[in-house]
Amino acid sequence: MSDLLLAVGFGLVVASVLALASVGLSLQFGITNYVNFAYGDFMAVGAYIAWTVNTGPWHLNIWVALVIGSLSVGILAVLLNQFLLAPFARRFQKLFYILIVTFGLSLILLNIVSSIWGDEVQRYSMPDENPFHLGPFLFTGQQLIVIGIAIVLMVLIHLMLTTTRLGKSMRAMSDNTTLAMTSGIDTRRITTFTWFLSGTLAGLAGTVLGITQASITPGSGETFLFVIFAAVIVGGIGSIYGAIIGAVIIGLATEISALFIEASYKLDIAFVILILALLFRPNGLFARAGKA
Amino acid sequence: MSPLVYYLFTLAFFVFAYCILTWGLNLQFGEGGILNFAYIAFVAIGAYITGVTSMGSPIAGQAGSGQTYILGWALPFPIPLILGGLAAAAFALLVAVIAFRRLRTDYLAIVLISLSLVLYDVINNFVPLFNGADGLSNVPEPMADVLGLDANSFVPFFTGVALIVALIMWFLMSRITRSPAGRTLRAIRDDPEAAAALGKNVFRHQLTAMLIGSFYAGVGGGLIIEFSGAFNTSAWLPGETFLIFAAAIVGGIGNNKGMILGALIVPVLFTQLPKFLPDVPGHPALILNVAAMAIGVLLIFVLWFRPQGIIPERRRLSKLPMATPTSAATASAISTPPMVGQDTQ
């Protein structure tokens, strides 16, 4: 039983990382209606920028580095959308053009990261911590901070979506872009902001992933991508709250599965869940009409 | 044989192999509209199955010793190659049955790319399958002992074999693309809902494209492992799928000749050329990184400025006569005496 609770604890940490990443992906998908296949590489860029300011000459505290890494990716995302993605999306009606472009972008970003920072495994400069007991769970302080960050951000995003005009405009756009446009919503501005938010969350997720895994490589974001996809699809593509629930489910499932199967395969469980979801509930838990 | 000639043969081999790979992807994507972002996984399955069916059992202390893998049937060429193709097709069948119904383009792409990543993960970690990250090596050269070939003469020989296989695959593919089956597939690519409204079973046709395209992927992969004698996970990172997409799109999606050009330009030129450039000290992989980036940038450029590729899809002419049917009928009616009561217009 205690093993199970321990696994649940770890699962919550993974779920926190996943939730940040999934919400970022979901928000952007809801507005632009196409999947960003370079999302994992956005995560990697954030992780490495944080690493540079954390371990380089500036030697900043990891949490400060986290903020810098996240915001950098937010800005990068805005630029990429402005100069690459939005023009393509405007020009080509068929979905596959933009999907191939994001696929290509993924390759480009991966290699940029690899050429700037090399392929060796890196670590953040953080104090080594011993895990302590919190009730039946075992956490390090850093893990608790990660969970805390995730919870705070989920609450902030929820508040933004429900109370601010910006958030409501985002929701309107996500439901029906044409209607939103004719209602006087500045769709370009909202799209830009959404990319900023998505990129920031990606950078954030990438960095915390590096913190919780205690390692970063250029490809770590990419290889985590399918876990994010699993969370998003299980929760229901296009739904933010679904993404969060999906993240919790997948996070817990992968860690609990490690009790039964070899640890190196635990992320692959996410894929099994993805397939099961597709077979039995393809619209996810919180299906949005028109998105599936 | 001089190293240059040896090298050129090797280059030629890879052009032929990549032609086959690109034709397969073209059938799925260019003709069928299926965005198969996991294509390289099918290539890998073909390679692995070809490998383990041409090598002997791993326990016996011969060619395959030191590795662990499944099967180990030691079958003669070309059976392992065909088995590789069939294995890839079988895998495609499994994937299609689970993922094809009711999935729109990006959902499917998500599932496929996830599949590619997971498969990569599993094969890397689960050693008993295909020897894990080390992969297969010492794959016997096909027909080498039968024909008494040595290391030097094997390369030109097998390049010739690859050429013959490529010609066969070309012939089979052009039959499909010229047929009503190909036409219906293109209709489905353009507008699946409209095609269904005309009575087309979209699932069945896309499944067919998926299966045959995957067969091509498997055969290409099989040829590669037979030629190189080895294959491991470093050869098929998901980014490799992008390479083949780039070859198809740059060459000219929907045109089999374009695929040949694409295969020549992208996988061969872009991956081989960097080898001739000097290494940047301290950054051993930099040239390769730049090459990969260049391919990505090239593809985005082509998509923006010339999405139809270098050799665009052919317009298939009806070969109907200039004169319309009734004017032709009128013409012939005028020259034959009209029967009583029959209209001539």
Added chain:
Amino acid sequence: MSEVAVPDSVPVEGEREVTGEVALACHDIHKSFGGVKAVNDATFSVPKGQITALIGPNGAGKTTVVNILSGAMRCDEGQVTMGDRDITKLPSYQRARLGLIRTFQLSRELGGLTVFENLMVAARVQPGESLLNVYFRRGLVARSERDNKERAAAILEQYGLYELRDSWARELSGGQKRLLEISRAVMAEPTLLLLDEPMAGVNPALIERIGEHIIALKNEGVTVLMVEHNLNVVEMICDHVIVLAEGRTLATGRMSDLRANENVVRAYLGGVLDGRVDS
């Protein structure tokens, strides 16, 4: 609505009993999108061998009903029958194979194919779609291609598209695309043709031509159901009219009767039933 059965030579206000065989019918159809009820208990029959119009104000649910009839959408509740056969659960391609061919409101030409290929794709009998035949029964495939080619050529000429036969379908003008859409549907040998606003956005001369084509199809025994806003056209070529409003059947009958029907007039917001293309 009168419940007294009357011989169909006497038009009655409102409902008119449909006699003769029924080609297509829907019963108690319900369909919601999110919270919006688009179709709310729609029930009607399409008489065989006639041209029937489906009219109604915007938002009445006409396109949704057409989608449900053709199988592009599933209804939440209700039944669709074709002749004696219940087709409610059939996917759209199977309905098409039974002879129910539909066109779309926004022309969906297959842009990556030529005009000729667009028609050839629609041919009903194509052994060449099976790869086994492509490889092993070349003669059979060649023969059916020849036959289909002849038919396609004749239809292209009939619709005035012969000169454009080798053009890319995406390069056609709007009116030409509309003609292509209809001619392609004809090529598919429909027993029941579902036209979704065939006259929308088409110039008056072309409207007349398309109207003539539709009448010619009826004379060949094809049942036609057309969604249409242009009430002049409806009056001129349609034998039977079904009025849909707020997702349900409001009235059926001849156009002239329906003009006098208060409910119908009200549904169209104040008597804009004088033949102009309404709002």
